[in-house]
Amino acid sequence: DAGVTQSPTHLIKTRGQQVTLRCSPISGHKSVSWYQQVLGQGPQFIFQYYEKEERGRGNFPDRFSARQFPNYSSELNVNALLLGDSALYLCASSFTGPGANVLTFGAGSRLTVL
Amino acid sequence: EDQVTQSPEALRLQEGESSSLNCSYTVSGLRGLFWYRQDPGKGPEFLFTLYSAGEEKEKERLKATLTKKESFLHITAPKPEDSATYLCAVPTWGSSNTGKLIFGQGTTLQVKP
Numbered sequence: 001d002a003g004v005t006q007s008p009t010h011l012i013k014t015r016g017q018q019v020t021l022r023c024s025p026i027s028g029h030k031s032v033s034w035y036q037q038v039l040g041q042g043p044q045f046i047f048q049y050y051e052k053e054e055r056g057r058g059n060f061p062d063r064f065s066a067r068q069f070p071n072y073s074s075e076l077n078v079n080a081l082l083l084g085d086s087a088l089y090l091c092a093s094s095f096t097g098p099g100a101n102v103l104t105f106g107a108g109s110r111l112t113v114l
Numbered sequence: 115e116d117q118v119t120q121s122p123e124a125l126r127l128q129e130g131e132s133s134s135l136n137c138s139y140t141v142s143g144l145r146g147l148f149w150y151r152q153d154p155g156k157g158p159e160f161l162f163t164l165y166s167a168g169e170e171k172e173k174e175r176l177k178a179t180l181t182k183k184e185s186f187l188h189i190t191a192p193k194p195e196d197s198a199t200y201l202c203a204v205p206t207w208g209s210s211n212t213g214k215l216i217f218g219q220g221t222t223l224q225v226k227p
Binding site: 033041045056090092106110 | 118150159201218
């Protein structure tokens, strides 16, 4: 079975540009979450989407936006890139519902901002 | 404020040398604690979920335990292939699922042959 797939795997942008990252969840998973992981740190929560609705947002500026499509795939957009946006962007999918559920992560998209 | 702290930041072991990694947490109403393993350039891979103090779970050379304030990941007779960064995480208060996790900064383990 395919796991969580993300694209592109690596990309290089310059300051001020915009980037779109894509994620396909595990089949049957309806929730997608995005995390930013700066080198040497743990992942930091950016967004969670379920059934195409935003269900949570972390402490990130409005330059960060996301959406979820009817097939449950998701995109993360970052505008006006800054050097500090350089990071590994991780997508995770899960079942939703009461109680704790396991997140399954993709391999990530490595963004470098020059 | 919900917080997760891991120690040590880095750990070097000889093959076969057992040790423990620590994860201390401050959260209002624990709804599970998760351990993940992350290899360089890859996403975190799920290892364990613990829900209540006193609970233990094992997988091969790894055993995770939970108290009311911290969790330990015990590594018994590690092998070089156990080298990775180990992350612990807890759900934020009020979430009905684990889509929103607070992660520690991780412990990078290196096991030398």
